[in-house]
Amino acid sequence: GNSMFDRLIDLLKESFEFFQFVQVLPEYEKGVLLRFGKFRRVVEPGVCWFWPFKVEQLMTHPVMTDTQQLSEQSLTTKDGVGVVVSGVITYTVADVRLLILSVQGAREALIDSSMGIIGARVAQSTWGDVVSEGFCSGVEKEIRRRAKKYGIDVDQLQFVDLTKSRSLRVWNSTEHKHTELR
Numbered sequence: 001g002n003s004m005f006d007r008l009i010d011l012l013k014e015s016f017e018f019f020q021f022v023q024v025l026p027e028y029e030k031g032v033l034l035r036f037g038k039f040r041r042v043v044e045p046g047v048c049w050f051w052p053f054k055v056e057q058l059m060t061h062p063v064m065t066d067t068q069q070l071s072e073q074s075l076t077t078k079d080g081v082g083v084v085v086s087g088v089i090t091y092t093v094a095d096v097r098l099l100i101l102s103v104q105g106a107r108e109a110l111i112d113s114s115m116g117i118i119g120a121r122v123a124q125s126t127w128g129d130v131v132s133e134g135f136c137s138g139v140e141k142e143i144r145r146r147a148k149k150y151g152i153d154v155d156q157l158q159f160v161d162l163t164k165s166r167s168l169r170v171w172n173s174t175e176h177k178h179t180e181l182r
Helices: 002-019 096-102 106-123 135-148
Strands: 022-025 029-035 038-043 046-049 056-062 066-076 082-093 152-164 168-172 177-181
Touching: 022 029, 029 096, 038 056, 038 096, 056 096, 066 106, 082 106, 106 135, 106 152, 135 152
Parallel strands: none
Antiparallel strands: 022 046, 029 038, 029 056, 066 082, 082 152, 168 177
C-alpha cells in the first residue's frame, strides 16, 4: 500500500526533474548553464528556461555577502613570540562562473588559503610587525588577491583575536624537570 504510493511519488518527481525546462532563481542566487557539459552562459536571478532531458544543466550558487570565521591558530613570530590568531572574513561571490566551474569547494579553499596566508605572514614577521597598524591590511590584500582566483571578492579581514599565547611552566615530578606548554 504505502510503499507503492511512495514509489509512485518518487517516479513522478524523477520524471518532473527529467522533463523540467524552467527554474526560477531568487534574487540572492546566480548560476551557470551548461549544454552537454560545456559552459553556455551565466544565469542572473529570475526565470531561466533550459532544454530538458539532461541536454542543459543549471548549476546555481548564492551570491549575497557572507562572513566566514577562521579558526584559532597558535603560531610563532620570526622573533620567537607565541601568538594566537583568529579572524573573520567578509566576502561576496563576484564571478559565479569561476566559482562553480573552476574551484571544488570554494568556501573551504577560501578558509584554507586565508589561514595559510595568515600563518605564513606571522612566521615572517616580528611581534612588533604583527601588532602594527598595517599588518592586517597587508594580510587582507594578499587574501583578496588569492580569493579573486576563486571568483570571490574579499570585502574585509578582521582579527577577532590576536594575543601572545600564555606559556605555562609545569613541574613534571617523574622526570624532575620543567616542561614548557604553549
